Structure formats: structure tokens, C-alpha cells
Amino acid sequence: MLTLAFIRENKDAILKGLAIRNFANAEKTIDKVIEKDILRRSTQAELDETLAESNKLSKEIGKLFKSGEVQKANLIKEKTGQLKERSKDLTEKLSIHESELNELLYLIPNIPNPLVPKGNSEEDNETIFEEGDIPKLHDGALPHWELAKKYDIIDFELGNKITGAGFPVYKGKGAKLQRALIAYFLDKNSEAGYNEVQVPLLINEASGIGTGQLPDKEGQMYHCGIDNLYLIPTAEIPVTNFYRDVLLKESDFPICNTAYTPCFRREAGSYGAHVRGLNRLHQFDKVEIVRIEHPDRSYEALDSMVDHVKGILQELKLPYRILRLCGGDLGFTSALTYDFELFSTAQDRWLEISSVSNFETFQANRLKLRFKNAAGKSQLAHTLNGSSLALPRVLAGLLENYQTEDGINIPEVLQKYTGFDMID
RNA sequence: GGAGAGGUGGCCGAGUGGCUUAAGGCGCACGCUUGGAAAGCGUGUUUAUGAGAAAUCGUAACGGGGGUUCGAAUCCCUUUCUCUCCGCCA
Known part of the structure; x- marks a missing residue:
């Protein structure tokens, strides 16, 4: 606001x-x-x-x-x-x-930063960086949902049975790989100075209002009516709401938190080929980074968040690109957003795996998140967040890009977390 | 789920209708004192909003909402949260 x-x-x-x-x-x-x-x-x-x-x-x-x-x-x-x-x-x-x-x-949405390009849709997003080799796959290479079945590591049918579409069951090495990714992301974030936190997966109304999901986006969240609580669609909500109605000191900056949580999204009305397999789920895992910054330094912080996510993708040796979102694609609350997309070789398309944004004072205003500035006056702080990273599509890209005729290789940096170097 | 006790400023804590935006203490800031420090003494120290160049002034806020009253932190209703005991439980 x-x-x-x-x-x-x-x-x-x-x-x-x-x-x-x-x-x-x-x-x-x-x-x-x-x-x-x-x-x-x-x-x-x-x-x-x-x-x-x-x-x-x-x-x-x-x-x-x-x-x-x-x-x-x-x-x-x-x-x-x-x-x-x-x-x-x-x-x-x-x-x-x-x-x-x-x-x-x-x-009224947030005012875009001057860097935001004009445009109507995702076609007009600006690719500002691209890195990593797109692997040449062997004949008969498979999309991840086929690989999942072949190696019995993700069971979509079983998820259908116990809950419904969009709630897969990860099994065996698939489950271990998920756990490895979470641990690896959290460790990387801690190394970079983010404080690890574990948060509630249910939020009350006040928190939903604070970060802007309520009053009008309740249709996108699962709601527990008896207790009037909502399942979180992202860790951004509980973590940012730590600072609701808070008056910080200037010396408190920078505030950097990271959290792993499952995320729940109703995603009503999205069906079709693009939502197959892991591409779009109702429940998925994500590791989030959230920062509260002095307004003078929030864009520096945004750049450092982008660099941080880059570093992770470099280590995983996955082909990715960074987009600067255009005005038409920019989220309602954001002033500037960089999307990270991973190339899914077997599907021959880019998958969004992270979105890093500066909200400036837009969220802080609703949250009443302020700090005492040098002049002794209270002033709204800036909030930023990003994924590092969303699991299912990273997993999808990993399975597809690392597949060989003999099985799926595990990236080197993950091996100490998985305890194995190949899924076969 | 049942029974009870509570929510007051950055923190502790007093306060049952006007002299209370709120005693007292802690903390914090500044000053005095001191060779220096501690102690001591003094002064100051909530937020939001409106007016103003500013000093300052008005208004609102004692968990939230509503009511009684000329007047509410204080009385009434309602709601929410916390704590204690019992029950259930990983």
C-alpha cells in the first residue's frame, strides 16, 4: 500500500x-x-x-x-x-x-523502479543474464514425470489417492534428494549470513493482511474454517510478519532470515500441459530468504540476493537465466523483481524457480514496520524477499538435465547430503 | 473439552469514575560531580494523526470491538490472546 x-x-x-x-x-x-x-x-x-x-x-x-x-x-x-x-x-x-x-x-499497485521495462506480458521481460551449458541429452531422454516413474522416486498416483492432484509422494532416493536440496539451500543461506528460522505453517488473518494476501486473495490459500487460519502459500508471510508493528533501531539493519517450509497453493483454474508433473503443485517445498533493510541500502541488498541465488545455481551446474520483469508481469506489491528460470532440457522450456523482489515501503506500510532514523523520526523500512530456491522445479530440471542412459547423476555439491551419486 | 486467573508505556509494576498519558522502579539519553570510573544528583525519555516555518497546540490510543456516563485504564457486554489446574495427546 x-x-x-x-x-x-x-x-x-x-x-x-x-x-x-x-x-x-x-x-x-x-x-x-x-x-x-x-x-x-x-x-x-x-x-x-x-x-x-x-x-x-x-x-x-x-x-x-x-x-x-x-x-x-x-x-x-x-x-x-x-x-x-x-x-x-x-x-x-x-x-x-x-x-x-x-x-x-x-x-493501487506499487510504483515500479525506473529499471522496470515497459511491457504487457512475460514476452516483454528483459533477459539480463544467462549462464550454464544446456546439456545434449541422449536419444530417448525423458521428461521428469517419466523419469520419476521409471526410477520410482515420485508417485503422483499415490498422491492422488490420499489427497488429490498436485500432492505428490516422494519415495526412496527421490525423498532423500528433496531433503538434500533443502539442507544444501539452508546451509548456503546460513553461510551468506541469513539467520535460519522455523515458522508456523498456518497464519492468522492479521498476518495475511500484513503482507497483502488478504483481504482479496483468500481464494488462493487453503483456509481452516473452524479456527480461521490459512495455510501459508510462502514462508514470506510468517517471516515478514515477525516485524509487523515493530519499531526498529537503525543499528538493527540488515535483518536477514531464511526459512524452509512447505507451501500450499490452491492454484484454482490452472490446468493443462504446463502443469504436468512437478511444474505446478498444490503443495511444494521452498527455502525462502527475507530481508528488512534501510531504504538507502535496499537495492544493494537486492543485488546481493540475486548474486547469492546465482552462486547456488552455478554450484549445481544448471543452465539458467535471469529476467527483469516488465511492468505488465511485475507483481502487485513489487517495485523491482528478478526471476530466475531454469532450462528444462527434456521439456524444452524455461521453468521459473526463483523470484527476488524489492517491495520498498509497500509492505512495510501495511505492516507498520518502521525504524528510528538518524534524525530520531520513525520511517518505513524496506522489505525484500526471494526464493533460494523452490524445490519441485529445481528437482525437475535436475532430473532432466542430469539424466544419462544409465541413470540420473547427482550434482557433486549434493552428494555429501544425499549419500549417493546416482539414481538408477 | 472443563474450571479459574490475567492482558497497562522499551521492560517491571501501581492504579475501581474527573486532580491519570498514566505513580514508582529499571533501562536509555544529556548534563553536573570526579584525576578517571562507579556511585550520587539533576533534566529528559510512547505512538499515530491534524494545524504550524518552528516553538508548540488539538485529537486519539491502557489486547480488539461495542455500550453506560457530561466524563471510562477504572462500570457493563462481546471477542481474542496468555497463564494455571484437570482431561486428551506426539
Whole structure:
């Protein structure tokens, strides 16, 4: 959510930013916000005056009662009746203005960083880096879902039986490889200075609102109705919400956390060839990195997160590329996002395996995540997060790219975690 | 699931209708004192929002929401969370 002060002072810059996102009716919406804000503030001022008046009278009444001048007190009492009605009326108006204003603010996405290219869809994303050799596979090389069956390491049917589509069962060396990847990612993140945390997989409403999944994206989360809790679609929610309603000191920066969690996504309405096998699941594992930064240093932090993820893919020797997302593809809350895509040789297509973003103050505003700056004033912090990495598609790419006629090789860096060097 | 006790500022903790945005203590900051340090003494120390160049002033906030009252941290209703005991349980 953008701050009102920012909207008031930067209308032109906002309109330019929204144009890059192809946001329709930008000027109308912003004008409405400004208009509502003026209305809200004048109502507020009027209400404050009324309350000030009635506070003053109340104090007088108190004094008069004490000195026994009951009649005088009763006279003043009558006056306060009117004030009370007026303040009730104004309070109602104010809360209507406020909620209408909030509804408008919820519609406005984050303003893109100047680096974000114009564009409508994923076709317009900018490839800024590409690395790693695409292996030449032997004849008869298989997509990962066939490999999974052939070596009996992932059982989609069994998952269907016990839960439904999108909930695979990992077996034997498949399960061990998953565990190895998680341990390896966490170790890499710890080495890079991220503090490992283990978090709840269920979140309450306040947390969902804090990071922006609620109120309008509840359809994408699994909901436990009896207790009104949601299964997390990403560790970003619990970890970022550590800092909800928190006032930090400048010396607390940088804050770097990493968490492994399963993630649950309803993904309603996505079917077809592109969701086969591990490509899109309802439950998957992910290791996440989350940072809270001083606004002056958040873009440095974003670059270092990108470098960090790069390092992992280099060690795994997987072919990947980095995209800078265009305005049309950029997430609602993000100011700048880099996507990592892994080339899946047997499917002959790129798979998204990580998304690293700077949200600037957009999340912090809703979270009320602030710090005391050098001048002693409280100021919104910047939040960033990224995956390092999402497991299923890394696993898919690994199985496909490392397959040989004799079996699937395990990347060297993983072998000490798996305890074996080949799936056969 | 049953019974009970509680949620007050960065922390501890007082406070059952007006003198309480909140005593006292701890912590923190600055100053005095000192050869230096400790101790001691003094001053200051919540957030949000509106007005103002600023000093400052108004308003709101004692878990959340609602009510009673001229006036609520204090009384009533409701909700949520925490703790203790019992039950169940990896």
C-alpha cells in the first residue's frame, strides 16, 4: 500500500509508474484518492474540534460538581448533548471516508523502479543474464514425470489417492534428494549470513493482511474454517510478519532470515500441459530468504540476493537465466523483481524457480514496520524477499538435465547430503 | 473439552469514575560531580494523526470491538490472546 503523503506529493511520478504497469484509469483513481483524503482530513479536523470542546466542558462539569454548584453543572450538561450528537455523526462520516480511502489504496499497485521495462506480458521481460551449458541429452531422454516413474522416486498416483492432484509422494532416493536440496539451500543461506528460522505453517488473518494476501486473495490459500487460519502459500508471510508493528533501531539493519517450509497453493483454474508433473503443485517445498533493510541500502541488498541465488545455481551446474520483469508481469506489491528460470532440457522450456523482489515501503506500510532514523523520526523500512530456491522445479530440471542412459547423476555439491551419486 | 486467573508505556509494576498519558522502579539519553570510573544528583525519555516555518497546540490510543456516563485504564457486554489446574495427546 502506498502512503498518502507519497501520493499527495508525487502524483506525476506515480502516474508515470502506473503507466509502465498498464494500470487503467490511473489518473482518475489517484484524483479520487486525493479528493477523499482532503475530505477525510477536514472531517477529522472538525471532529477534533468538537471533541476538544466537549472535553473542555466535561472538565468544567467535574469542577462544578466538586464545588457543589449542581445547577450550573446541569446547564452545561445540556450543551454537551448537542456536541455528542455531532461528534457521533462526524465519527461515522470519518470512518466511512477512511474505509473508502483504504479500498482505493488497496487498488493501487506499487510504483515500479525506473529499471522496470515497459511491457504487457512475460514476452516483454528483459533477459539480463544467462549462464550454464544446456546439456545434449541422449536419444530417448525423458521428461521428469517419466523419469520419476521409471526410477520410482515420485508417485503422483499415490498422491492422488490420499489427497488429490498436485500432492505428490516422494519415495526412496527421490525423498532423500528433496531433503538434500533443502539442507544444501539452508546451509548456503546460513553461510551468506541469513539467520535460519522455523515458522508456523498456518497464519492468522492479521498476518495475511500484513503482507497483502488478504483481504482479496483468500481464494488462493487453503483456509481452516473452524479456527480461521490459512495455510501459508510462502514462508514470506510468517517471516515478514515477525516485524509487523515493530519499531526498529537503525543499528538493527540488515535483518536477514531464511526459512524452509512447505507451501500450499490452491492454484484454482490452472490446468493443462504446463502443469504436468512437478511444474505446478498444490503443495511444494521452498527455502525462502527475507530481508528488512534501510531504504538507502535496499537495492544493494537486492543485488546481493540475486548474486547469492546465482552462486547456488552455478554450484549445481544448471543452465539458467535471469529476467527483469516488465511492468505488465511485475507483481502487485513489487517495485523491482528478478526471476530466475531454469532450462528444462527434456521439456524444452524455461521453468521459473526463483523470484527476488524489492517491495520498498509497500509492505512495510501495511505492516507498520518502521525504524528510528538518524534524525530520531520513525520511517518505513524496506522489505525484500526471494526464493533460494523452490524445490519441485529445481528437482525437475535436475532430473532432466542430469539424466544419462544409465541413470540420473547427482550434482557433486549434493552428494555429501544425499549419500549417493546416482539414481538408477 | 472443563474450571479459574490475567492482558497497562522499551521492560517491571501501581492504579475501581474527573486532580491519570498514566505513580514508582529499571533501562536509555544529556548534563553536573570526579584525576578517571562507579556511585550520587539533576533534566529528559510512547505512538499515530491534524494545524504550524518552528516553538508548540488539538485529537486519539491502557489486547480488539461495542455500550453506560457530561466524563471510562477504572462500570457493563462481546471477542481474542496468555497463564494455571484437570482431561486428551506426539
